[in-house]
Amino acid sequence: MKKLTMRTYVSSLALASSLLSGTAFAQTPADELIQNAKYSELGDMLTTTQAQGRYAWLKKCYDGLLVEMWEQMFDTRDIIPKEQKLQQLKELWLSQAKVAAGQAQYVTFANEDFTNPYEWTAGTSENQACTLMPPEYQPVALKTAVLKHQYCENTSFGSEWEWIEGVTVEEFEHASGSHKHTMVSGKVVTFPANRAVKVSVTPGNIIPEYPSYVALRVWVDWNHNGVFDANEMMHSSASDGVFQFVFNVPKDVPDGVTMMRVALDAGGGSDNACRRIQYGEVEDYLITVR
Ligand SMILES: [Ca+2]
Numbered sequence: 001m002k003k004l005t006m007r008t009y010v011s012s013l014a015l016a017s018s019l020l021s022g023t024a025f026a027q028t029p030a031d032e033l034i035q036n037a038k039y040s041e042l043g044d045m046l047t048t049t050q051a052q053g054r055y056a057w058l059k060k061c062y063d064g065l066l067v068e069m070w071e072q073m074f075d076t077r078d079i080i081p082k083e084q085k086l087q088q089l090k091e092l093w094l095s096q097a098k099v100a101a102g103q104a105q106y107v108t109f110a111n112e113d114f115t116n117p118y119e120w121t122a123g124t125s126e127n128q129a130c131t132l133m134p135p136e137y138q139p140v141a142l143k144t145a146v147l148k149h150q151y152c153e154n155t156s157f158g159s160e161w162e163w164i165e166g167v168t169v170e171e172f173e174h175a176s177g178s179h180k181h182t183m184v185s186g187k188v189v190t191f192p193a194n195r196a197v198k199v200s201v202t203p204g205n206i207i208p209e210y211p212s213y214v215a216l217r218v219w220v221d222w223n224h225n226g227v228f229d230a231n232e233m234m235h236s237s238a239s240d241g242v243f244q245f246v247f248n249v250p251k252d253v254p255d256g257v258t259m260m261r262v263a264l265d266a267g268g269g270s271d272n273a274c275r276r277i278q279y280g281e282v283e284d285y286l287i288t289v290r
Contacts, residue, residue, distance in 0.1 A: 044108055044121050044122075044124075045143075045145075045147060045188065045257065045286055046106055046124060046143075046145050046147070047145055047147045047148075047149070047150050048099055048102065048104040048145045048148075048150075049150055050106075050124040050125070050145070051093075051094065051104040051105065051106035051124075051145040052094055052099070052104065053123065053124040053125035053126060053128075054106040054107065054122060054123065054124050055089075055090055055093065055094055055106065056125070056126035057122060057123030057124065057125060057126055057128055057130075058107065058122065058123075059086055059126075060126055060130065061123065061130035061131075062122075062133070063082070063086065065139070066085070066086055066089055067082055067085055067086070069089065069107075069139070070085040070086070070088065070089050071085075073089075074088075092105075093105040093106065093142070102144075102145065102148050103144050103145075104144070104145045105142050105143060105144055105145070106142070106143055106145060107122070107139045107141070107142055107143075108122075108139070108140055108141050108142075108143050109121070109122050109133065109137050109138060109139050109140060110137065110138070110140045111134070111136045111137050111138075112136055117134075118134040118137075120133065120134050120137060147257055147258075147259070147286065148224070148226065148256075149221075149224075149225075149226025149259075150226070151221070151226060151228075151259050151261075151284065152227075152228075152273070152274035153181075153274075154181065154261070154263065154273065154274055154275070154276060154277065154282045155180045155181035155276065155277070155282055156180045156181070156265065156276070156277045156278060156279060156280050156281055156282065157180075157276070157277075157278050157279065158180070158278075158279050159178045159179055159180045159279070159280060159281050160178065160206060161205070161206050161212065161266065161279055162203060162204065162205055162206075162212045162214055162264065162266045162279055162280045162281075163177070163178035163179065163203070163204040163264070163280060163281040164176065164182075164201065164202075164203065164204065164262060164264050164280070164281040164283050165177075165202045165203060165204035166200075166201070166202040167199075167200070167201050167202075167262055167283060167285070168198075168199070168200045169189050169191070169197055169198070169199050170192075170197050170198055172189045172190075174283075174285070176283070177204070178204060178281070179281055180281060180282070181281065181282045181283075181284075182281065182282070182283045182284070183283075183284045184283060184284065184285045184286070188257060188286045188287065188288055189260070189285055189286070189287045189288075190287070190288055190289075190290055191249045191287055191288070191289045191290075192249060192289075192290065193249055193250075193251050193253060193289050193290060194249060194250070194251035195248070195249060196246045196247065196248050196249070197246060197247065197248075197249055198244070198245075198246050199218065199235070199243075199244070199245055199246065199247065200242060200243065200244045200245075201216055201218075201242070201243040201262060201264065202242050202243075203216075203239075203240075203241075203242070203243075203264055211240045211241065212240060212266045212279075213238060213239070213240045213266070214238065214239070214240070214264050214265060214266045214280060215236070215237075215238045215264070215265050215266075215267075215268050215269040216235065216236070216237055216238070216239070216243050216262070216263070216264050216269075217233060217235060217236045217262075217263050217269055217270075217271070217273070218233070218234045218235040218236075218247070218260065218261070218262050218263075219232050219233050219234065219260065219261045219273045220232055220234055220258070220259070220260045220261075220287065221258045221259050221260075222250050222253050222258070222289075223253075223254070224253075224254045224256065224258050228259075228261060228273035228274070230271070233271060233273070234247040235247055236271065249289060253289040255288075256288065257286050257287070257288050258286075258287055258288070259284055259285070259286065259287070260284070260285040260286075260287045261273050261282065261283070261284050261285075262282070262283045262284075262285070263277050263280070263281075263282045263283075264277075264280040264281055264282075265277035265278055265279060265280040266278065266279040266280055267279050267280070
């Protein structure tokens with residue numbers, strides 16, 4: 001991996017500062033791309049807790065970047081202690097009032113055309129190890145954490161034998177390998193309001209010729225209350241092949257982003273979306289209804 005050069009580092013900051021300060025700036029193709037970019041293209045959407053974790057991670061791993069952002073935003077090179085600059089940024093993005101109002105802000109990063117070739121995202125917790133930002137990546141926007149709720153965690157005890165290989169919802173597709181839990185935070189799936197959608201889930205098996213019989217369940221938090229209520233389980237069945245089904249998207253779903261959980265379990269699973277599964281995978285998707 002190529003090391004980030006000083007030149008790209010500085011130009012990326014100039015770009016970021018124009019976005020961060022909210023001032024008018026000349027339209028370039030890159031600016032337009034960023035303005036038109038959806039969350040899905042920016043690569044992450046964080047809860048308030050993750051937004052706080054993002055700041056802590058940047059402070060640990062990229063404090064120089066934060067200081068330069070501060071200098072761009074406040075347009076000064078006055079001699080102010082680093083700690084004070086970092087404290088001011090934190091107050092600006094993550095004050096108690098902002099957090100309480102669900103308006104915690106965080107910096108997102110992307111490469112020029114938002115394709116994320118390195119599948120790199122900045123950390124979301126101070127405990128995460130520092131990783132090197134790939135070349136051409138830059139801070140592209142200051143975002144508000146829009147996912148209001150922290151959902152109950154669920155993960156499997158093992159995903160070596162069975163896992164979720166792919167999920168499609170109408171035109172949307174997500175393919176992945178074997179994991180115990182995956183938060184698919186880089187993409188927001190748009191569901192059409194008040195009609196049926198076609199869903200397909202492909203199980204992964206260590207020996208494809210002898211696929212396991214697995215249980216599949218899908219929940220969507222339609223009413224945005226942070227809970228997968230009993231009447232929000234949209235599918236439950238078992239098979240040793242590809243799952244294909246439709247479910248109805250309600251009308252009057254609140255605006256904004258909510259969560260869909262897909263759980264595949266060779267141990268039978270549970271109607272309780274929070275009960276830990278045994279052998280398989282849990283994938284969480286961000287969705288919105290329009
Ligand atoms: Ca709910």
